[in-house]
Amino acid sequence: MRTYLYDGTFESFLTALSLALERDEDCAIAREAGAEAGLFSEFVNAGNDPARAAAMRDFFEELGSAESWHHARCAFLSEASGAEDALLAYARLIKEKGRGADDMLADDRVKRVHGLSASVGGEAHMFKGFVRFKELADKTLYARIEPDHNILPLLTGHFKGRLGEFNWVIHDARRGRAALHFKGRLVYAPLTPAGAPEFDGKEDRVQALWRHFFKTAAIKERTNPKLQRQNVPLKYRKNLTEFGG
Amino acid sequence: MLDTMDLQRKLEILADSAKYDASCASSGSNRAGRGTGAAHQSGVCHSWTADGRCVSLLKILMTNECVYDCAYCVNRRSNDTPKAILTPDEIAGLAFEFYKRNYIEGLFLSSGIVVSPDRTMELMLEAVRKLRENYHFNGYVHMKVIPGADQRLIDQAGLWADRVSVNIELPSDKSLRLLAPGKTKDTVLRPMNRLAQQIAAHKDERRTIKSSPAYAPAGQSTQLIIGATPETDREIIKLSEALYGKMALRRVYYSAFIPVMKDNRLPALREPPLLREHRLYQADWLLRFYGFTADELLDAAHPQLDLSFDPKTVWALNNLDKFPLEVNKASYEQLLRVPGMGVTSAKRIVRARRAGALKLDDLKKLGVVMKRAVYFVTAGGRYGGIKKETEAAIKIKLLEHKNPNGQLDLFGQGELVREGLEATVTGQL
Ligand code: SF4
Numbered sequence: 001m002r003t004y005l006y007d008g009t010f011e012s013f014l015t016a017l018s019l020a021l022e023r024d025e026d027c028a029i030a031r032e033a034g035a036e037a038g039l040f041s042e043f044v045n046a047g048n049d050p051a052r053a054a055a056m057r058d059f060f061e062e063l064g065s066a067e068s069w070h071h072a073r074c075a076f077l078s079e080a081s082g083a084e085d086a087l088l089a090y091a092r093l094i095k096e097k098g099r100g101a102d103d104m105l106a107d108d109r110v111k112r113v114h115g116l117s118a119s120v121g122g123e124a125h126m127f128k129g130f131v132r133f134k135e136l137a138d139k140t141l142y143a144r145i146e147p148d149h150n151i152l153p154l155l156t157g158h159f160k161g162r163l164g165e166f167n168w169v170i171h172d173a174r175r176g177r178a179a180l181h182f183k184g185r186l187v188y189a190p191l192t193p194a195g196a197p198e199f200d201g202k203e204d205r206v207q208a209l210w211r212h213f214f215k216t217a218a219i220k221e222r223t224n225p226k227l228q229r230q231n232v233p234l235k236y237r238k239n240l241t242e243f244g245g
Numbered sequence: 246m247l248d249t250m251d252l253q254r255k256l257e258i259l260a261d262s263a264k265y266d267a268s269c270a271s272s273g274s275n276r277a278g279r280g281t282g283a284a285h286q287s288g289v290c291h292s293w294t295a296d297g298r299c300v301s302l303l304k305i306l307m308t309n310e311c312v313y314d315c316a317y318c319v320n321r322r323s324n325d326t327p328k329a330i331l332t333p334d335e336i337a338g339l340a341f342e343f344y345k346r347n348y349i350e351g352l353f354l355s356s357g358i359v360v361s362p363d364r365t366m367e368l369m370l371e372a373v374r375k376l377r378e379n380y381h382f383n384g385y386v387h388m389k390v391i392p393g394a395d396q397r398l399i400d401q402a403g404l405w406a407d408r409v410s411v412n413i414e415l416p417s418d419k420s421l422r423l424l425a426p427g428k429t430k431d432t433v434l435r436p437m438n439r440l441a442q443q444i445a446a447h448k449d450e451r452r453t454i455k456s457s458p459a460y461a462p463a464g465q466s467t468q469l470i471i472g473a474t475p476e477t478d479r480e481i482i483k484l485s486e487a488l489y490g491k492m493a494l495r496r497v498y499y500s501a502f503i504p505v506m507k508d509n510r511l512p513a514l515r516e517p518p519l520l521r522e523h524r525l526y527q528a529d530w531l532l533r534f535y536g537f538t539a540d541e542l543l544d545a546a547h548p549q550l551d552l553s554f555d556p557k558t559v560w561a562l563n564n565l566d567k568f569p570l571e572v573n574k575a576s577y578e579q580l581l582r583v584p585g586m587g588v589t590s591a592k593r594i595v596r597a598r599r600a601g602a603l604k605l606d607d608l609k610k611l612g613v614v615m616k617r618a619v620y621f622v623t624a625g626g627r628y629g630g631i632k633k634e635t636e637a638a639i640k641i642k643l644l645e646h647k648n649p650n651g652q653l654d655l656f657g658q659g660e661l662v663r664e665g666l667e668a669t670v671t672g673q674l
Contacts, residue, residue, distance in 0.1 A: 103600040105593050106607035129291040129301070133346045141345065159347075164381070166345070206342045212253055213343075216260040217304065218294035221503050221517050227297025231290070241348065242292055 002027040004046045006084075010076055013084065014053035016046035020088055021059075021095065029084040064094045067102055074117035077150045086112045123147055124154040130232075131155065131170060132241045134207075135200040141168040142197060144239050152179050156186055207241050214242040255329040256339070262309040262319050263355055289350055302387060303340050304353040307331055307369055311357030315425040316508045317414070317473050320357040330359065333372035341380045351385030351407075352376065362393035370398065373405040385463070390440065392432045399436050403443055403461035408495070411437045412468045416481050420474035424510055440465050441492040464495035471525060472502040472518040473511055477548035479539070482528050486539040489532060499525045524550040531556060534588060535581045558584040558643065561621055562636045568621045569628055573602050585617030605629050617643065 002023070004016035008031055016029045032045075060069035072090070075083055090113040094101045104110045133141035141163065145152075152172050156179045159168065163181070171178040171191055178191035237243035290299035308330035311320045319326065331339075340352040354372065358365050369388060376382045388406035390399050402409050411433060415421045418430035440461065447460030467488065469481060481499075488494040501517035528550060531537040535557070542556050543549070551559045561568065561584050570579055572594055580591040590612040597603060597611060605624040609615045620630040620639045630639070 100600055103596050105597040105600075106603065106610045107600075111610055125289070129289045129347075131347050135346070143347070162347075162384075163345070202342075206346065209253060209256055209339070210343060210346070210348050213256055213260050213303065213305075214292065214294065214300065216257050217264050217298075217300060219264055219296045219298070219503065222296035222298070222501075222519065224297040225295060228293050228295055231293040231297060231299070240292065241346070 001025075002042045002044060004029045004044050005032045006030075006046050007032055007048060009048065010073070011050060011053040012046060012048040013076060014056040015049045016084075017088060017091060018049075018052040018056045018059075019044070019046055021091055027088075029088055031084070059091070060094065063098050064101060065099055068094055071102075071113050071117040074120040074154070075113045077153065078116040078120045079150055080116055083116055086116065120149045120151060120154070123149050124151040126236075127151055127155055128158050130236055130240060131159070132239060132245065133168065134197075134241075135203050137198040137200055139167070139200065141166055143168070143170045144173050145170060146174040146236075146239060147172065148235075150175060152177060152188070155179070156181070160186060211242055252335065252339075255331055255335075256305065258327055258329040259306045259309060259331060260304065262357075263304045263306045263353070291347070291349055301350045302353040302385065303343050303349045303351070305331070305336070305355075307336065307354060307356035307365070307372065308359050309357050310359050312360070313358055313425075313427045315414075315428070316510050317424055317470060317502070331372075333368060333375050336372040337375040337380060337382075340376055341382060344382065344384050351387070353387040355389035356391065358391060362391045363395050363398060365391050366394040366398040366402070370401055370405060377405055387463075387466075390436050392428060392436055394436070396439060399439055400443060403440060403447070404458055406461060408463040408466060409440050409461045410466045410468070411440070413437075413484075414468065414470050415474055416469050416476040416484055417474070420476065424474065437465065437467065437492055437494075441494075445493065465492070466494060466496040466498065468498040468500055470502050471499050471522050477543075478521070478525060478528070478550045479543040479545075479548035481525060482532070482539045482543060485529055486532055497529060499529070520552055521550070524552065524556060528556045536578055537582075554640075554643065555584070557582065558617065562639060565636060569623045569630070570621060571626070572608065572622050572624050573598050583613075583618050583621045585614035585619075585621075587612075 002025075004020050004027065006012035006016040006029065013029070020027045020029055028041075029046075057069060060072050072087060075087055075090075086109070089109045090101075093104070093107070093109050097104070101110060102114075105114070127145060127147055131143045131145060133143045136142050150172070152170060152175075155170060159170065160181060165184070166181070167183065168181045169178050169191075171193070176190055176192050178189055180187050180189060232240070232243070237245060239245040288301065290301050292300045294300055306320070308328070309320045309326075310328045310330060311318070311322055314321045314323050318324075336352070336354065340349075343349045344351065352373070354369055356365050356369055359368070369391075373386055373388060376386070385408075386406045387408040387410065388402050390402050390409050390411050392411060413433050415424060421428050421430060421433070444461050444465060447457065450457045451459065469484070471481070485497040488497055499522050501519050501522040502512075503517045504511060504513070528537075528542055531542060532539065537557075537560070542560060550556055554562070561582065568583075570583060572580065577591055577595050580586055580594055581588065583591075586594075590608075593611040594603065594608070594613075597607070603611075603624050605622075605627055608618065608622070608624060615629075620642070622628075
């Protein structure tokens, strides 16, 4: 069986997907780093072809719909194992059924991609609330996040609208990447901070006020740590100011 | 302004008194433009406190001093607790510093009554005006309107705030007179009525003149205290129905009575009636999104919501002649009435059956809770429930599912946790 390898970027993945769709026989898509050579598998490097990637976007949007493209993109951002092959199966179905594919909600191929997309969308929505900025000495707002999925690209629009003229950085420490908003421009860049940042003089006091408020806001008679854990999973707490992050 | 220990102490006192107000919604408004902030259309929770409630707003009182003496209220005049007051500058500054760090979606400002209702409203308006004008804040603001304040001041509230509210607190005039001297049904309903008119008038105007100012774009809400007075669930749900219908309220919040104050006019409850509050939220949800009327849910013979079953299941059990429904044919509105089906799964069914007839096995994949729905649906003519579906038989089956270990859960605590995922606050079924 042939396996197309991509370099980890979405563009390269779409290139691989486009190549795989052109073949009738079974094939697979895998990330270069993670792929294991099997006895009967043949590896082909997909490379990174912007024209093919753009054509794949058209494929999803035109043969399917704006919704199909949205699900494909979000499912890719899930970085879940097996997401590549799930997307290949989904794309094949769209090729066969067109627009109607997304109606087949009980079909496992559709359910899988829609499901991945929903968990990415869900986490991105949660992080619109969970991002915590700290004010640095130069007045830049800095936030550190460690989400399960690669949701950074889904967060930036929200914070751009929200923080107006501020300079800000959202740093995905898990992936060593950051979105930087500086003087009204937004860029993505790799980021591995050298040392601890220097905070604004007022920062500690504001944090203390917030922790205080947060503690006071709980109603003793209704204490329900289980419900709290369902809503704020422990894994997210280390970057949340009110939980000591 | 943020540098005194004093502020910390004040915040503690004023957040402590504000926390019993259940309203946490921060959605339904879309202010954008120059400046900082945009209220999110669908609402964002920023954190959840140890009681599992969503925190999305800096919810504080301007002051916990009050010239009135309502029996159920921690702020009442005769309550000898530490009092504090925040200045408009402190409120605006605090809200902005919190918002900027993404701790919150915005501000929820309420207050006890200092000097007079008018003076109190003036100070609150000043705080919100500063936040909007000096900080160019476009985020969400929910402002309480003080009953008894001048109409001119009440009218201004909607110009600065996204949502306005007057708390009814006690669901009947009799209870109000008994427990809240200085308040009557009329003093509470008059400002609500006025706000409803203003909201409707501005909406009309904006239809023709786009540039005219938005007035409380996230609408009006209110809160009822549950369990402090003898009103039945039927009276409460009927009241809510009227508020949604006649006053176009966006939300009615229900708050289980917590006896923070000792008073011989109040019942001595050992625990706040949380399960009852939860059932009321569910019933409220059925009114707003599922097309039910209050009379369908409760009648004179059954004025209280059943604590063992959710109100939709109770309705379905009382209307077994309408079931089972064929999922491939039933309308969306009919599907919504099936226990175990919600807005999402009903929509999915309607969509998925376009692509082909649905089988029983498919329903679970579409998010239907089959252990409840199974007694009420067929798919392609096939039924998966018990053979002869009597009300008693279904009840027993449903209860078995609730208590798989056969343990009795008298206080419904287990259910609160299980159903409570998102439901405790939102009341979603
Ligand atoms: S008027 Fe409001 S703040 Fe004052 S005692 Fe009554 S409920 Fe409490």
